[in-house]
Amino acid sequence: MVRTHRTETVVVGAGGAGLMAALYASRGSQTVVLSKLYPTRSHTGTAQGGIGAALGNIEEDHPEWHTFDTVKGSDYLADQDAVERMCYEAPEIVYELEHMGLPFSRTPEGKINQRPFGGHAAEFGKRPVPRACFAADRTGHMILQTLYQQCLKHRVKFYDEFHVLDLVLSPDGRAAGVVAYDIDQGELHLFHAKAVIFATGGFGRIWQITSNAHSLTGDGPAILLQKGLPLEDMEFFQFHPTGIYKMGILITEAVRGEGGVLRNDQGERFMERYAPTMKDLASRDVVSRAIYLEVKAGRGIGGKNYVHLDATHLGREKIEERLPDIADFCRTYLGIDPAEQPIPVQPTAHYAMGGIPTDVEGRVRRNAAGDLVPGLYAAGEVACVSVHGANRLGTNSLLDIVVFGKHAGQDAARFCQQNDWPELPEETWQPSQATIERILNNTGEDNAARIRDEMQAVMMDHVGVFRTAEGIQKALEKIHELQERVRHVTVSDKGKRFNTELLEAIELRNLLELAEVTAQSALNRTESRGAHYREDFQQRDDEHWLKHTFVRKEDGQIRFEYRPVVITKYQPQERKY
Numbered sequence: 001m002v003r004t005h006r007t008e009t010v011v012v013g014a015g016g017a018g019l020m021a022a023l024y025a026s027r028g029s030q031t032v033v034l035s036k037l038y039p040t041r042s043h044t045g046t047a048q049g050g051i052g053a054a055l056g057n058i059e060e061d062h063p064e065w066h067t068f069d070t071v072k073g074s075d076y077l078a079d080q081d082a083v084e085r086m087c088y089e090a091p092e093i094v095y096e097l098e099h100m101g102l103p104f105s106r107t108p109e110g111k112i113n114q115r116p117f118g119g120h121a122a123e124f125g126k127r128p129v130p131r132a133c134f135a136a137d138r139t140g141h142m143i144l145q146t147l148y149q150q151c152l153k154h155r156v157k158f159y160d161e162f163h164v165l166d167l168v169l170s171p172d173g174r175a176a177g178v179v180a181y182d183i184d185q186g187e188l189h190l191f192h193a194k195a196v197i198f199a200t201g202g203f204g205r206i207w208q209i210t211s212n213a214h215s216l217t218g219d220g221p222a223i224l225l226q227k228g229l230p231l232e233d234m235e236f237f238q239f240h241p242t243g244i245y246k247m248g249i250l251i252t253e254a255v256r257g258e259g260g261v262l263r264n265d266q267g268e269r270f271m272e273r274y275a276p277t278m279k280d281l282a283s284r285d286v287v288s289r290a291i292y293l294e295v296k297a298g299r300g301i302g303g304k305n306y307v308h309l310d311a312t313h314l315g316r317e318k319i320e321e322r323l324p325d326i327a328d329f330c331r332t333y334l335g336i337d338p339a340e341q342p343i344p345v346q347p348t349a350h351y352a353m354g355g356i357p358t359d360v361e362g363r364v365r366r367n368a369a370g371d372l373v374p375g376l377y378a379a380g381e382v383a384c385v386s387v388h389g390a391n392r393l394g395t396n397s398l399l400d401i402v403v404f405g406k407h408a409g410q411d412a413a414r415f416c417q418q419n420d421w422p423e424l425p426e427e428t429w430q431p432s433q434a435t436i437e438r439i440l441n442n443t444g445e446d447n448a449a450r451i452r453d454e455m456q457a458v459m460m461d462h463v464g465v466f467r468t469a470e471g472i473q474k475a476l477e478k479i480h481e482l483q484e485r486v487r488h489v490t491v492s493d494k495g496k497r498f499n500t501e502l503l504e505a506i507e508l509r510n511l512l513e514l515a516e517v518t519a520q521s522a523l524n525r526t527e528s529r530g531a532h533y534r535e536d537f538q539q540r541d542d543e544h545w546l547k548h549t550f551v552r553k554e555d556g557q558i559r560f561e562y563r564p565v566v567i568t569k570y571q572p573q574e575r576k577y
């Protein structure tokens with residue numbers, strides 16, 4: 001039995017991007033949100049450090065400086081028209097969130113407080129500038145709660161714990177809806193719609209050490225890949241320098257923004273050697289590589305593969321006021337008090353710069369020439385606009401999700417007003433039904449957890465911070481073996497209700513798809529830029545590679561196309577911090 005619904009806009013995902021999109025779409029179209037998690041459990045809720053906007057509340061600041069820093073941070077791969085839009089709209093959207101009721105931390109005179117963050121500087125790179133607006137170290141939590149309340153107030157309809165399995169395209173190539181699995185009832189639903197917005201977040205779970213929640217399995221991009229649509233710049237995945245050693249749980253950059261420093265085994269503040277101006281607040285790709293180089297040179301703590309993040313000199317009062325959750329994490333997970341002891345950290349897979357290619361209205365591109373899929377949108381971490389290029393600056397993702405979530409929602413509403421419902425192809429849900437039945441009926445020995453562990457280990461070893469052709473090829477061989485094995489994966493739970501084992505098997509198939517295109521794109525790009533560092537091609541090569549990669553699968557084969565980078569003001573320069 002498949003239940004059918006008809007609505008105008010369907011938003012897939014209830015993180016910051018999905019909720020902002022839904023809020024704006026609902027102003028001009030009938031809108032529903034489908035989310036595999038209860039909305040307030042979305043990963044946006046874990047964002048700690050802040051949202052970037054050149055408000056200039058503490059020191060002089062300008063959207064133009066923010067734009068320059070973002071372009072430089074991206075290693076000149078971001079599209080500068082998109083970056084301009086984001087940075088110039090930032091102050092207004094932060095005030096909009098404030099007016100919705102978001103409880104930002106305040107300065108003594110009552111303005112929104114701001115703190116420095118990696119790569120954000122005054123006067124085109126001269127010195128760190130306080131640009132991150134924050135609500136203690138719970139900024140994402142507050143954004144999510146605020147937007148969810150606004151959506152409820154505006155009567156957006158939610159289908160919680162609905163796992164989207166497929167995108168439906170009409171015979172003439174328009175987005176026509178989605179197929180979703182009701183996790184509680186174990187039933188398929190078809191949502192027939194005029195516009196579909198994907199806001200499913202990241203896919204850090206392809207690596208072993210990651211800051212990402214278990215749910216970040218890249219379902220959205222994997223669904224589009226299976227439909228023959230392209231993904232953009234998949235070789236660029238950010239490793240955040242400070243994950244808790246062995247666990248990957250994030251220690252926000254705000255610790256360094258508030259004055260914390262990284263130290264090696266000799267107690268040396270080693271970032272002074274790698275980035276003389278910005279030091280510990282250099283961009284994340286630079287700091288993560290520096291940590292690995294210290295470890296390689298034998299200066300990891302006790303010769304091991306981690307360093308120390310030292311916040312002991314900040315004083316207990318500041319730590320408890322500005323970083324209360326971080327202090328709690330340290331006590332809970334490590335049994336240490338950050339006011340007295342340094343925190344053991346190592347780089348952790350954190351953020352997808354690449355994703356579903358969109359224009360600045362959130363409209364999905366069908367190819368590198370820029371043709372669109374009518375009615376299809378993407379926003380948030382799942383999308384590649386591209387405002388982050390080869391490396392994102394901290395605080396720019398929370399900004400991206402609200403700015404481009406808003407534009408996607410607005411444009412979807414406009415599209416719904418101008419168009420009728422598209423025709424549905426026949427038996428749209430059959431592929432989803434067949435996948436579920438196949439997994440439930442499989443009888444092999446392999447289980448999803450084992451395959452996932454093997455994928456995560458090989459991606460960590462060979463497609464992490466440092467990469468070589470030889471290593472990536474090894475990873476690809478393993479991924480192909482795992483893709484074969486995942487087709488026979490068995491589940492012990494054969495039931496209908498809350499069969500999380502079944503969903504994990506489907507998520508694993510998605511993760512493997514993304515691991516494959518990430519590794520293939522990394523092998524293809526024979527240069528080093530931002531977060532993509534090839535030991536066998538250590539220089540940035542603007543002559544051949546100042547362009548975006550579009551990767552797609554056609555009959556199981558990987559195909560690449562390229563799209564030029566949009567440059568408005570800033571010609572590529574050597575990056576120094």
Ligand SMILES: Cc1cc2nc3c(=O)[nH]c(=O)nc-3n(C[C@H](O)[C@H](O)[C@H](O)COP(=O)(O)OP(=O)(O)OC[C@H]3O[C@@H](n4cnc5c(N)ncnc54)[C@H](O)[C@@H]3O)c2cc1C
Pocket residue numbers: 012013014015016017018034035036037038039042043044045046047048049050051052139140162163164165199200201202211212213215219220250252350351379380381382394395396397398399401
């Ligand atoms: C620990 C941590 C700290 C961070 N701190 C900061 C910070 O301080 N500043 C900053 O700018 N950025 C930060 N980031 C990055 C930023 O938080 C994320 O990039 C951003 O919140 C992503 O928002 P989103 O709405 O795109 O996705 P998410 O918030 O991840 O939401 C994804 C949604 O999609 C739904 N979904 C996924 N798959 C399906 C499916 N198949 N069917 C139905 N629903 C589905 C989920 O249920 C969820 O609702 C941080 C990230 C992490 C992991």
